[in-house]
Amino acid sequence: MLAGFQNVTFEFGARAIVEDATWHIHPNERIGLIGYNGTGKSTLLKLLVGEYQPSKGEVIRSRNTSIGYLHQDLLSFDTSESILQVALGAFERVLLLEKEIEELGKQLEQNHEDEALLHLYSDKLHEMDTLDGYNIHHKTEEILQGLGFANADLQRPYKEFSGGWRMRVLLAKMILQQPDLLLLDEPTNHLDLPSIEWLEKYLLHYQGSVVIVSHDRWFLDRMVTKIVEVFQQGLHIYGGNYSFYQKEKEVRMELQMKAFENQQDFIRQQERFIERFRAKASKAAAAQTAIKKLEKLDVIEAPTNDRPNIRINFSVDKMPGKVLCELKHITKHYGSTRIVTNGNAEIERGDKIALIGANGKGKSTLLRIIAGVESFEGERKWGHNVDESFYAQHQLESLGLNHTLLDELKTCGTQKTDQELRTLLGCFLFGGDDIDKKIKVLSGGEKARIALAKTIISKANFLMLDEPTNHLDMHSVELLIEALNKYQGSIILVSHDRFFVSQTANKIWEIVDEEIKEFKGTYTEYLEWKERMAKRAAENKEPAAGSEKKAEVKKVVEEKPAPTPAPVAEIKVVINKEAKKELQKQQRILQQLEEKINAVTIEKNKMEAQLSDPATYSDKDKFKQTETAYQQLSKELAQLNKEYEAAFEKVMELESKMG
Template sequence: MLAINNLSYFIGGRALYENASLHIKPKDKIGLIGQNGKGKSTLLKLINGELTIDGGEISRSKEVSLGFLNQDLLSYQSEDSIVDVAMMAFEEAVDAHKKIEAILKKLETEYSDELIEKLTKLQEKFERLEGYSMQAKAEEILEGIGFKTSDLNRPLKEFSGGWRMRVMLAKLLLEKPSLLMLDEPTNHLDLPSIEWIENYLRTYEGAVIVVSHDRHFLNNTINKIVEVSNAQLTMYEGNYDFYLQEKEMRSEIQKNAFENQQQKIKQTEQFIDRFRAKATKARQVQSRVKALEKMDVIEDVVDENAVVNFKFEFKQKSGRHVIRLENVSKSYGDLEILRSTTANIERGDKIALIGANGKGKSTLLRIIAGTEKIEGKREQGHNVQMGFYAQHQLESLNINNEILDELKQAGSNKSDLELRQILGCFLFGGDDVFKKIKVLSGGEKSRVALARTLIDESNFLLLDEPTNHLDFQSENILIQALQQYTGTFITVSHNRHFIKQTANKIWYIENKQIKEYPGTYDEYLYWQSLQEDKKEEPKPEKIEKKEKPKTERRDKNEDQLKQYQKELNKLENDIEKEEVLISELEAKMAKPDVYGNPDELLKVNTSYQNSKDKLEQLTKEWESLMEMIDELS
């Protein structure tokens, strides 16, 4: 379908790609990953023909059509309605429709057989191009990615960049190119829209290449990972979780091969040095010198899993009550966001505020920050020192500052040595701390802004989409930093992995009220699934008499207990099966014919890891169900 052979591309003297190759087959679903600045977006632009390669070849068959969603589309504006912009995907059908409209208008004053014949042919063409259903298809996709029905006829220019990007995504999906290329498509989507896109891409008939740092999105949509590293493209046959397991195994093999080769080189060099002056060994010495010159050097493994060991210090702890909202209401004209709602943030809370865009998450964050006018009461606790991180923090960085100077100006009064140690935690080591902000990539700027936010000794953080534009390594640093953070924070995020790793409470807005689930994201999802199951259960017939309400409640509790017990029994059976399977796989890995065969060992190890993950999930579900049974008992 599309072949990249020996691709080379240079920026200045730096090779983004050097003799890199990749073959894309029909229906491949590829996740393109790598650290920021390594050339992922550049590769998509090279495939699309926007950039010219320096060497090698990119070839594709004539019938292959390309569709490319990139961040440059944020600036696209139009007077047309968003449904009309999306329908530009049906270029031929739209053109035929315009001609039909013109002929119909002409027929009002001028009738002729020639016009009727033209009209008939155009109508047949319009029907063949599925023109009569194109508006319905456009509306379905636009609503699927988050637009309200009332928004569809609004001009594109009225929407923000993120929403305009969604319209361009809808247009692209309607075009159905044979190779769909998406550059960070989830950055401007909320959770319901991300899940909709996941379902769409899973059944997409063409090939897909996605640049994304959302590991859940990759796990749910792709079947291959291509890693951009060391100017090469490395393929992994599986989703992101498989990539992590496979890469660890490949890295171990490479590390062993590197160490063995280094030992061989050392021994060879010792032989050469020892016998160089002996005429009787001249031929053997010369042979070893040539062998060293011809040797393909194996690279050492670079550990990209940076570990943060950052000690957060506060001048003072906050009081137990950090923020209290009491009977808070907020409206913008006729648009009501919150209505007489109450919520509390306590010291040590790690809150993820989730839900669809347009529900008021950013407004609520500003209310908590005290920058939004409200009806009702907002009360800030004793000794609360607030820090705020959002994507606009990047714009507040002084581009002419060096990284170290930028942190000095954060006002923490830390010494240069202390600041350099902190920057080391955020992957700025050695002379990197003297780089100017203006030469940094988006991900590097995010890390500087995060470091600056986290060192100002705030004991309460507000984080607005903190993982946007972060690569996996930077995201991992942020997660570790927040796991070690002993203060309180609330974050708005659509990144499910980030939420799972950091939050101990879930907030969402429903019916103009702030709702709280007092647990992790996994527990919240399980609880939510149980609520959905309850909604789907058939409603009992209406009972006219209400003589024994206590008995009815007891009967209802007993019915619920029976249902929970049934689910618990099933979970226990599943857990037992998984434990037996894990024992069998452990025994299998100990057999010489398995651990001596890398391919077989990989296969068994993959099954083992999958079973362990499944067992962990089943155990969490069992624990949550037991808590619910205890509450009803």
């Protein structure tokens, strides 16, 4: 066991986060730690690393276990060092060795006959080799590139980057440290889709154990093999991914409800018996026994959700025309950065479009162009009867700072009652006294949730949503998905939440080579299509072995004039000579094929070794190249084996004729 809890109770004031909780983390486990916002997931990680101490029980940490902990508080770190230097900080011992070796080298230049100095120098070089210290720069660059940094960025100062990019640098450093236990608090929050996919592939082959706190269901489904849920001050463990947990939890809740109901029936029976017979002398002893039995009873709690299952409902005032927005010859450049050039697209009634892709490709820019808040060249033509509502981070500036949450929702002109508005606020994680808070005291995330709530009750028939799930927990995301699927209007959204996109979009837009590319279908269908296209491209790149030579041979044969008939005696001699030549030729071909098969087999084995090495997955481009090369070699080997069998049969046939 690497770490864990043994009968741990932890309290914040009068509020218990967990009571008598036991959880053991073993080697090579990938665990998702889940629970509603405010249930204490991040607190449990802090307990594991020793930042907090339990009220009761024991936090277990193996003496030899190294722990890496990625969390939002790390963003307070600042430095003028390059991001490459910050990430290289993972190799403290190697960096120290580099300096020591450099200093010893200078000393040896002055005194190269000092044996003690030579031995020390040799020892340091050996330690450097043992630690694989000569490859740390290459490894660090690969990890940073996998997380979305360009080569040109690696020497830029860390302090120049925004919070999201800084978190990527710190994630790279933590991965390079390769701790036995990696604790990741919302690791995908600041990542775009390609970087999330790279992180998935890397962590799937990570040699240590990983505990992940995340609201990204898609990520959890692909990543984890165990779920630990913080629920009703307890830790509930499920052996599977998030989808398995959902099904299993339903079963558990049903069983708990049956057990609760059975116990309640038993309690009522015992109470009726006590009430009836406690005053009778002949039954007093039995009544006292029943009372004691009830006092000792381990009471089963009723299974209740911490969050009510509230519905979010949209209402649309008017029906728009068939085409809501038409983009014609749209061009948008930022200096030398080209986003879209002469782009064309159309949004029709009923479209639910997801704009996806890597950061920096211009998704939010295109959304702002459609919303009419971004300058551009070309034409954006609005359709008939379109009533739009745009949700983005900049919308936070338009909130009334002195309004309460309830007052702010009322500014939308909605006809909803105070109770309906309070219910809606509950969906966005506001409850109790929160509703009477002023907007000015809210955090950035809380303001974002209020702005989204305002968008939802706007009665618009066209919604433009930029990262709407960023500050929501999984339950709220599910409520929003349900609402958007019932919504009668049209939507275009930008999101890195693949589960959210997969459940809401019926079209996918991607900016590729400065063009707006449209895929008519769901996100899952889009991924399947991309996979087919990649496979087809890999097959088309395969060289058609010897096809050109075959064509040339065919041409020569066709053009060669028919030979003059020879006398019969000469024909027999010629046949024997030709057969012998042909046999020798086929034997040479057979030998060459054997050599090729051996060479390709060796190369294929090397590729298999690389694919089984987790380091291969640290660079998504390298992984793709290796995987493609392996597939090509497999096909080439199959073709060579086929040719070898044909050549072998030919040799046997010729030998039998000549024998």
